[in-house]
Amino acid sequence: MNEELFGRQLTATQLPPTFEPTDPRIVSRPAMTISGRWVRCERCHQQLEKAHVALPAGGYYCLGCLALGRITSRQSLLTIPEPNAFPPQTTTLTWAGSLTRLQQICAQDVQSVFGKRQRHLLWAVTGAGKTEMLFLGLADALKRGDRVAVASPRVDVCIELFPRFQQAFKNTPMVLLHGQ
């Protein structure tokens, strides 16, 4: 129930149709805080000068995260703290493909750094199999009960990758999120 709010901040207009308003876990807070001549957006943390973002009808809006939908000081952000209650999975990787020797080496590097929760750069040309080289590391993470986010600055990439991850991890619930 209300899982769409876990770890996210939504305005009233963004709530899913299944939203259950009586849920006692819901935390509501002002979308913007006002201090002196400044307002601060609580969604993107942009600090804005009041004079630049005042609305004719009163209140302020955020310029910094307009792409996520306009947010004003008259709105609230609703969230439910992420419970991170992900049961470790046993059968994770359902991908039937195979990696070349070099891809395998890269995949094992990824697996190792994921396990140590370190940063890592995997740099290769389009079509080199970067997505597939993530699979071993992701499978391990899911077995540990971790939650995984794969992020891209391009919506078309998100849309293209999603079915590939669904295919590779058929038993793992996942969601595709983007600004459109």
Ligand SMILES: [Zn+2]
């Ligand atoms: Zn903002």
